[in-house]
Amino acid sequence: MALKSISKPLLYLILIALSLFFLMPVYVMVVTSLKPLDQVTLSDMWKLPSVLDFSSYATAFTKLTPNLLNSFYLVIPATLLSALLGSLNGYVLSKWKFKGSNTIFTLILFGMFIPYQSILIPMIQFLREIGLYNTIPGLVFVHVVYGIPITTLMFRNFYANIPDEMLESAKIDGAGFLRVFRYIMLPLSITGFVVVAIWQFTNIWNEFLFAVTITTSDQQPIMVALQNLSGSQIVQWNVQMAGALLAALPTLIVYIFLGKYFVKGLLAGSVKG
Amino acid sequence: MELNRTEKGSAVLPETKAKRNRKLTTDHLLALCFILPSIVLIAVFVYGFIGWTGYVSMSNWNTLVPDFSFAGLKNYAYLFQDYRFQADLRNTLVFTVLFIAVVVLAGQALAIFLDQKIRGESLFRNIFFFPMALSFVVTGVVWQWLLNPTTGVNLFLKKFGLDSMWYTNTDILAGFKWGKIEFGIPVAIIAVVIAAVWQMTGFSLAMYLAGLRAIPEELKEAARIDGASEFKVYRKVIIPLLRPITVSVIIIMAHISLKIFDLIYAMTGPGANFVTDVPGVYMFETTFRGNYYANGAAIAIIMLLFVAIFIVPYLISSRKGES
Numbered sequence: 001m002a003l004k005s006i007s008k009p010l011l012y013l014i015l016i017a018l019s020l021f022f023l024m025p026v027y028v029m030v031v032t033s034l035k036p037l038d039q040v041t042l043s044d045m046w047k048l049p050s051v052l053d054f055s056s057y058a059t060a061f062t063k064l065t066p067n068l069l070n071s072f073y074l075v076i077p078a079t080l081l082s083a084l085l086g087s088l089n090g091y092v093l094s095k096w097k098f099k100g101s102n103t104i105f106t107l108i109l110f111g112m113f114i115p116y117q118s119i120l121i122p123m124i125q126f127l128r129e130i131g132l133y134n135t136i137p138g139l140v141f142v143h144v145v146y147g148i149p150i151t152t153l154m155f156r157n158f159y160a161n162i163p164d165e166m167l168e169s170a171k172i173d174g175a176g177f178l179r180v181f182r183y184i185m186l187p188l189s190i191t192g193f194v195v196v197a198i199w200q201f202t203n204i205w206n207e208f209l210f211a212v213t214i215t216t217s218d219q220q221p222i223m224v225a226l227q228n229l230s231g232s233q234i235v236q237w238n239v240q241m242a243g244a245l246l247a248a249l250p251t252l253i254v255y256i257f258l259g260k261y262f263v264k265g266l267l268a269g270s271v272k273g
Numbered sequence: 274m275e276l277n278r279t280e281k282g283s284a285v286l287p288e289t290k291a292k293r294n295r296k297l298t299t300d301h302l303l304a305l306c307f308i309l310p311s312i313v314l315i316a317v318f319v320y321g322f323i324g325w326t327g328y329v330s331m332s333n334w335n336t337l338v339p340d341f342s343f344a345g346l347k348n349y350a351y352l353f354q355d356y357r358f359q360a361d362l363r364n365t366l367v368f369t370v371l372f373i374a375v376v377v378l379a380g381q382a383l384a385i386f387l388d389q390k391i392r393g394e395s396l397f398r399n400i401f402f403f404p405m406a407l408s409f410v411v412t413g414v415v416w417q418w419l420l421n422p423t424t425g426v427n428l429f430l431k432k433f434g435l436d437s438m439w440y441t442n443t444d445i446l447a448g449f450k451w452g453k454i455e456f457g458i459p460v461a462i463i464a465v466v467i468a469a470v471w472q473m474t475g476f477s478l479a480m481y482l483a484g485l486r487a488i489p490e491e492l493k494e495a496a497r498i499d500g501a502s503e504f505k506v507y508r509k510v511i512i513p514l515l516r517p518i519t520v521s522v523i524i525i526m527a528h529i530s531l532k533i534f535d536l537i538y539a540m541t542g543p544g545a546n547f548v549t550d551v552p553g554v555y556m557f558e559t560t561f562r563g564n565y566y567a568n569g570a571a572i573a574i575i576m577l578l579f580v581a582i583f584i585v586p587y588l589i590s591s592r593k594g595e596s
Contacts, residue, residue: 011386018383019400022471025415032418088307096304104312106592111319113584115532117556117573119322121329121566126322145318148311177300177307206408208535209553213561223410227539230414237418248411255406259399262406263479270480270521 033057033242040238056238060229060246063239066218067225068246071205073136074221078143079200083193085144086151090192091185093152094159095167096177105156112149112269116209127214134219142214143204151196154268158192159185191261198258199265202251222247323577330570337564348571358572359454360547361555365579367458368551369530371466372473376526377519379470380477385507387478388485398482402475409472413539416468439464440541443548459548465537472536473529477522484518485511524587531579552576 032040033056035049093105123142124133132138162185170180211221220228226247229240255262333344352358383401387394404412420439440461448457488511496506534553543550543558552572560569 008389011389011391015383015386015391015397019397022400022404025412025419025471028419029415085311089311092304092308096301098301098305102592104308106588107320108311108315109588110584111315113528113580113588114319114323115553115573115576115580117532117534117553117569118326118577119318120326120573121560121570122322122325123318145314148315152311177303202406206410208408208410208538209557213557223408223535226414227410230417230539240414241418244411244414248407251406251408252403255403259402259406263402266405266476266479267483270525 029241029245032238033245035238037236037238040236053238056236056242057246059236059239060243063229064222064225064243064246067220067222070136070215070219071222071250074139074143075201075204078140078147078204079197081140081144082147082151082200083196085148086155086196087185087189087192088181089148089152090155090157090159091181094156095162095164095180095185105152108149108152110149111146112153116146120209120213124213134215136215136219139210139214139221142210143200143207147200147204150269151200154196154199154265155189155192157268158189158195162188194258195261195265195268198254198261199269201254202262205251323574326570326573329567330574332567332570334566334570335564335568339566344567348567349575352568352571352575354453356453357543357547357550357555358552359452361550361552363451363454363456364459364462364547364549365531365551367462368466368469368533369527371458371463372469372530373523373526375466375470376473376477377522379474380522381481381512381515381519383474383478384481384485385511387482398478401478404472405475407472409533409536410539412468412472413536413541416464416471417540420464420467440544440549443544443546445548461541461544461548465540465549468540469530469533469536473526477526480518480522481515484515488514520587524583527583528580531583532576 028045031048032045034052034054035044036051036053036055039049039053089108093101127133127138127141132141166184167180170184175183205221206223207221208223208227211224212227215221215224226243229236229243328341330348331344331346333340333342333347335348387397391397417440442460444460445455445457446460448455450456492510492514493506496510497503501509532553533551534557537549537551538554538557541549543554552575556569556572556576559565559572
């Protein structure tokens with residue numbers, strides 16, 4: 001007990017110090033983005049801006065808007081399609097198991113751990129062949145395909161918690177595969193869809209390797225454009241930080257409002273669930 | 274399974290039972306039809322394409338024009354003799370070990386701290402979690418600025434006489450000659466580890482917190498009644514129970530770190546003398562900037578093998594554990 005009362009203040013001290021470390025990049029990012037370029041000097045990095053200057057946001061916004069739009073055109077269909085596929089797969093693999101279905105599930109799961117470098121060269125050849133190279137639909141296709149393992153895993157674990165008895169009674173009433181899915185599973189899957197959609201939205205929005213190799217210039221999603229901002233000769237750090245904040249905003253907003261589901265997805269994605 | 278279960282409902286008349294069995298088979302067929310597209314997609318785009326990459330890695334396609342003539346293991350032999358790839362292997366090893374060690378220890382410690390009925394726990398949790406919602410590219414851009422050698426954190430450190438230069442430092446700590454390179458801990462890698470830890474600690478924290486919450490309170494109580502100090506309860510009861518979570522965290526972090534690309538590409542690039550280069554960056558540059566497709570494919574296959582060493586046993590054991 002005595003130990004506890006001494007250590008509590010120490011505990012708070014450690015937690016607050018670590019919180020400051022975690023928030024430090026955000027502070028510097030916000031402060032830098034609100035300074036005019038001539039105030040963005042190395043020695044003034046930690047100082048608050050003397051005047052609020054939003055011009056770097058204006059610059060970043062004009063430069064990045066087309067790419068932000070590209071990202072939305074990419075993320076929305078890719079998230080919806082992969083969630084739909086995942087729910088069907090999860091339904092089959094949890095409630096309509098067949099011989100070898102567990103092996104197939106494991107073989108599907110392997111697909112979420114591979115380094116995508118190991119499929120990238122054939123994928124680009126393939127996309128060129130079917131005319132989807134350097135297009136947003138091409139990226140949508142890629143994210144739907146490589147989203148199958150994680151979405152299937154999440155829905156399978158989610159559906160495994162729905163008792164089989166509920167399905168049995170519906171089957172006795174004559175409901176088949178599709179009716180059970182439509183009238184029993186889907187209404188119970190809203191949380192599942194929210195978790196999977198948030199997970200896919202965040203991951204696809206943040207993804208870089210496919211984006212930088214499959215698209216060029218005006219087709220590029222936001223993360224590639226953000227990276228390209230620093231490619232110029234003089235790095236305008238204030239614009240760079242404003243751009244980083246803009247690029248991070250959609251996923252941050254989702255996290256702030258639906259963080260609980262984000263963490264659920266994270267835990268569901270660690271296989272054992 | 275499903276079939277057996279309906280047979281248990283023995284009140285069903287023989288003919289309706291037969292009917293239901295037939296219905297179940299058509300339903301099973303329908304189920305198979307719905308999952309078939311995904312199976313085909315995975316078979317082609319995961320396994321087929323890995324095979325195709327393996328094939329490219331054993332070809333002579335090292336120009337813009339595809340050349341699939343057989344080269345055997347020539348490209349692999351080249352890589353293991355290559356200065357840059359040897360540096361990549363060193364950097365990946367150092368990065369992976371440091372990154373996993375810090376993420377596991379920090380995540381576990383923070384989870385235990387937050388489990389002490391702390392006031393404002395959810396606020397702390399959100400502060401530690403939020404970097405996970407960010408892209409590695411954003412993290413890279415921000416930390417590039419924070420750890421800029423002539424500014425940022427260094428201004429503090431310089432006051433204490435430390436001039437680390439962070440990711441532009443080409444020093445190798447504890448170095449010794451190994452192959453063509455100096456083996457040891459590149460100082461510049463530590464900068465990348467800090468950024469990666471900042472981003473991923475929340476992940477292990479979340480997993481450990483879930484693990485701690487799953488331990489029944491009675492277990493802790495029982496140990497306390499036996500007179501164990503709070504410290505001992507953790508050391509003897511709680512931490513051993515968290516071991517399976519540690520295994521999961523290590524494997525998930527290992528597969529992230531073995532294929533890391535975007536963070537390093539956005540933050541430092543290969544670095545002077547390849548002090549922060551990793552296979553992911555090398556593969557990208559040699560394939561898509563240099564048109565050495567066969568070499569790039571060989572790097573990709575080596576990366577895949579590294580990841581598979583961790584992932585395949587994990588997948589098999591977690592499947593077995595379930596059934």
